[in-house]
Amino acid sequence: MGGCVALVVAAGRGQRFGGEIPKQYRSLGGQSIIRRTLDVFLDHPGVDGVRVVIHPDDAPLYAEATKGQDVLEPSFGGATRQDSVRLGLESLTAMGPDLVLVHDAARPLVDPEIISRVLKALESSPAAIAALPVSDTLKSTTRELVTGTVDREGLWRAQTPQGFRYREILEAHRSLAGASLTDDAAVAEQAGLSVGIVMGSEENLKVTTEDDLRRAGHLFDRGDYRTGFGFDVHRFCTGDHVMLCGVSVPCDAGLEGHSDADVGLHALTDAILGAIGAGDIGSHFPPDDDRWRDAASEIFLGRAGDLVAARGGRIVNLDVTLICERPKIGPHRAAMVHQIAEILGLAPEVVNVKATTTERLGFTGRNEGIAAQAVASIRLPDIA
Ligand code: MG
Numbered sequence: 001m002g003g004c005v006a007l008v009v010a011a012g013r014g015q016r017f018g019g020e021i022p023k024q025y026r027s028l029g030g031q032s033i034i035r036r037t038l039d040v041f042l043d044h045p046g047v048d049g050v051r052v053v054i055h056p057d058d059a060p061l062y063a064e065a066t067k068g069q070d071v072l073e074p075s076f077g078g079a080t081r082q083d084s085v086r087l088g089l090e091s092l093t094a095m096g097p098d099l100v101l102v103h104d105a106a107r108p109l110v111d112p113e114i115i116s117r118v119l120k121a122l123e124s125s126p127a128a129i130a131a132l133p134v135s136d137t138l139k140s141t142t143r144e145l146v147t148g149t150v151d152r153e154g155l156w157r158a159q160t161p162q163g164f165r166y167r168e169i170l171e172a173h174r175s176l177a178g179a180s181l182t183d184d185a186a187v188a189e190q191a192g193l194s195v196g197i198v199m200g201s202e203e204n205l206k207v208t209t210e211d212d213l214r215r216a217g218h219l220f221d222r223g224d225y226r227t228g229f230g231f232d233v234h235r236f237c238t239g240d241h242v243m244l245c246g247v248s249v250p251c252d253a254g255l256e257g258h259s260d261a262d263v264g265l266h267a268l269t270d271a272i273l274g275a276i277g278a279g280d281i282g283s284h285f286p287p288d289d290d291r292w293r294d295a296a297s298e299i300f301l302g303r304a305g306d307l308v309a310a311r312g313g314r315i316v317n318l319d320v321t322l323i324c325e326r327p328k329i330g331p332h333r334a335a336m337v338h339q340i341a342e343i344l345g346l347a348p349e350v351v352n353v354k355a356t357t358t359e360r361l362g363f364t365g366r367n368e369g370i371a372a373q374a375v376a377s378i379r380l381p382d383i384a
Contacts, residue, residue: 008105011077012106024037026207028207028217035069038069044115046115053088055077075087099122102184103162114199121198128198129158130199130204131200132200134155158185164184168191172187203219226275228273230268232266246297259295262296264353264374265297265298266300269297276378284304285299305343313378315376316379322370323372324364324370
């Protein structure tokens with residue numbers, strides 16, 4: 001096939017981390033660390049495929065974490081990181097990529113620019129890694145006493161991704177199987193390959209301890225927070241069900257509208273569009289356009305979600321209030337939350353649906369229709 005495959009190493013058990021779940025499956029801002037890491041590589045134009053090396057025991061965790069992501073089948077790792085990478089490389093022989101980028105699953109804040117820099121360096125070198133120059137003064141010690149100062153000139157801290165020409169790193173790993181080297185550049189060095197170095201970033205930290213997880217959380221939460229509000233009303237007509245928040249709810253009436261009249265999803269779509277300054281549902285889906293006649297409103301919501309993603313944004317949370325005397329919302333609430341989360345690829349924890357009546361006052365109180373209000377909170381990337 002040629003091209004470039006990202007080999008993401010997630011086979012570690014993370015004993016250093018303590019908790020029950022290996023660290024790469026822990027949550028960072030509502031999504032697992034590994035899912036966030038994979039998204040960066042899946043979205044990078046220089047990467048043609050992404051394979052994850054996992055621990056066999058983690059197969060169910062992995063399946064859940066990567067649901068809907070366009071990744072290759074995972075391969076199983078070995079007893080050490082070095083074994084795991086070698087087995088991952090072996091799993092790519094049939095595919096035969098030109099280049100491979102080895103990356104730690106526990107580095108979710110890798111910048112696409114770093115990936116680009118590694119790929120660029122691979123044009124002139126068989127291996128290239130992201131790293132940071134050491135800026136702290138280094139001390140050697142014995143028994144908590146300083147014995148000397150180490151010259152930091154020319155010292156770098158290695159990160160990932162580490163990129164290689166595939167055939168060369170595969171051969172290197174085969175010939176050094178069983179040696180205990182802590183990164184793949186060391187394998188390349190031992191095999192006599194020249195290894196280029198490009199600038200990594202402080203943000204590209206490896207989540208190893210609870211402290212790292214907190215630090216990653218703070219970095220991840222930086223940004224420009226926006227709020228949007230949406231409101232919509234649809235009138236009752238004859239029918240036997242209404243669409244509310246993507247769920248068909250049995251009712252002694254229907255809702256009138258050009259599309260499926262899903263008042264909940266319309267309010268929500270407007271809230272999201274409002275938060276990112278992208279107009280309203282009518283400007284994106286004109287009601288006089290026949291394409292949207294009887295359309296499923298999840299199309300509208302999905303499009304709003306795509307616009308958020310195109311701006312590099314992230315939906316922080318969503319809240320919808322349905323206002324009606326009938327039908328009863330309670331029994332369908334969980335299904336509605338699930339639907340909205342599914343359409344937008346969100347964790348259900350960040351979606352809330354609630355309902356109220358207006359005490360028989362006003363048009364909703366007179367059972368003439370259903371109203372919905374929604375609020376969306378969205379994080380956009382830092383303004384540069
Ligand atoms: Mg509407």
